[in-house]
Amino acid sequence: MPHATTSNITVRPLPPGPGSTYTIGAELLNANLESLTPSDEATIKRALYDHQVIIFKNQSTLTPAAQYSVTRLFDPAATSYGHGKTLDAKRSVLHPDLKTIPHQPQVQVIGNGFVDEFEGLRDITLKHPHHRTFHRDVLSDEDDRENTRFYRWHIDAALYDLEPPMATSLLAVKVPKTEYQTLRYDDGTGDQVRVPRGSTVFVSGETMYDVLSEEDKKFARDTKVQYAPHPYIWMSGARSRSTGLGMVSEGLELDAAQLPPVEEDKIKILPMCWRNPVTGRLALQIHPSAVQKLVLKDGTVVDDLKEVRDIVYRLQRPGIAPELVFPVDWEEGDFAIFNNRGVLHSVTGSFLPEEVRIFRQCNMAASQPVEGPEESA
Numbered sequence: 499m500p501h502a503t504t505s506n507i508t509v510r511p512l513p514p515g516p517g518s519t520y521t522i523g524a525e526l527l528n529a530n531l532e533s534l535t536p537s538d539e540a541t542i543k544r545a546l547y548d549h550q551v552i553i554f555k556n557q558s559t560l561t562p563a564a565q566y567s568v569t570r571l572f573d574p575a576a577t578s579y580g581h582g583k584t585l586d587a588k589r590s591v592l593h594p595d596l597k598t599i600p601h602q603p604q605v606q607v608i609g610n611g612f613v614d615e616f617e618g619l620r621d622i623t624l625k626h627p628h629h630r631t632f633h634r635d636v637l638s639d640e641d642d643r644e645n646t647r648f649y650r651w652h653i654d655a656a657l658y659d660l661e662p663p664m665a666t667s668l669l670a671v672k673v674p675k676t677e678y679q680t681l682r683y684d685d686g687t688g689d690q691v692r693v694p695r696g697s698t699v700f701v702s703g704e705t706m707y708d709v710l711s712e713e714d715k716k717f718a719r720d721t722k723v724q725y726a727p728h729p730y731i732w733m734s735g736a737r738s739r740s741t742g743l744g745m746v747s748e749g750l751e752l753d754a755a756q757l758p759p760v761e762e763d764k765i766k767i768l769p770m771c772w773r774n775p776v777t778g779r780l781a782l783q784i785h786p787s788a789v790q791k792l793v794l795k796d797g798t799v800v801d802d803l804k805e806v807r808d809i810v811y812r813l814q815r816p817g818i819a820p821e822l823v824f825p826v827d828w829e830e831g832d833f834a835i836f837n838n839r840g841v842l843h844s845v846t847g848s849f850l851p852e853e854v855r856i857f858r859q860c861n862m863a864a865s866q867p868v869e870g871p872e873e874s875a
């Protein structure tokens with residue numbers, strides 16, 4: 499093969515940790531992300547859709563502009579941040595978590611602690627999301643340093659008006675290294691998993707689909723999910739289950755009068771199963787805390803919120819079993835890209851105010867809608 503068409507990038511699948519069986523995650527070696535050849539780009543794209551989460555080490559010097567460029571490889575027509583301007587809403591549950599880089603507004607800063615200057619932002623205080631602010635029942639103060647929870651399993655998506663981003667990238671700029679924590683499910687199963695403090699955890703939506711019974715797979719292929727309009731404001735009064743996998747149903751969601759105006763044609767009704775654009779595999783992709791209704795194959799709408807959530811929880815819970823959870827052990831300079839349409843992810847852990855942590859996150863509202871199960875034979 500002529501040299502010009504080969505890539506120097508090597509793809510090394512990451513072996514699952516002890517006792518784990520997840521099949522996602524790969525490290526990509528020898529990439530110069532500031533100067534990619536067409537064959538490098540093809541290698542990276544293939545690796546993302548084969549492995550769902552890809553990690554490049556030692557990328558501390560990557561500029562926000564280069565991060566934006568690499569993230570756009572998966573959707574060159576996308577230009578604006580995945581949540582658009584919706585983060586401006588002070589009542590959104592996402593509002594405290596993200597700060598926009600002024601000169602590259604598709605890139606957000608997330609983390610923990612006080613930062614006097616970073617990429618044009620001055621005197622910012624970052625807050626690592628803590629399950630205490632989102633879960634109904636929380637770990638006690640005494641348990642909180644050694645234990646943690648999944649904060650919120652999710653897909654990065656506005657789920658109103660805008661299309662779910664194809665990919666999200668995360669650059670670990672500053673990482674306080676401390677001890678591992680025990681992540682507890684606290685759902686009566688006794689399930690728990692050891693994670694590095696502040697790990698981002700991923701599960702494969704494809705595995706989440708694969709472990710379903712044939713009957714449930716068919717139901718998932720045939721059913722659509724209607725998301726609440728302005729979902730992150732809508733859910734702001736409600737509280738999460740202890741697994742971070744959706745909300746407890748207590749009637750605490752905001753009603754229409756408390757939300758910004760709703761335009762019916764911007765409400766998102768998406769398939770339950772999303773197709774991998776390269777491998778063709780199906781992923782069970784549901785944002786569990788934003789679901790409002792289910793649309794069944796015969797057109798019946800399930801609109802009892804507790805029933806909707808119970809159905810979704812029963813389908814998704816097997817896919818977050820401890821052995822299926824891939825926890826990233828962040829080191830400074832790690833640059834990760836994940837297939838946002840093929841994984842669910844969550845923040846974990848908690849940090850003290852003096853434990854300063856800085857990450858850069860980038861994604862764009864997609865130029866194309868989600869591909870459902872029916873689009874291919």
Ligand SMILES: [Fe+2]
Nearest residue numbers: 652653654843
């Ligand atoms: Fe996220």
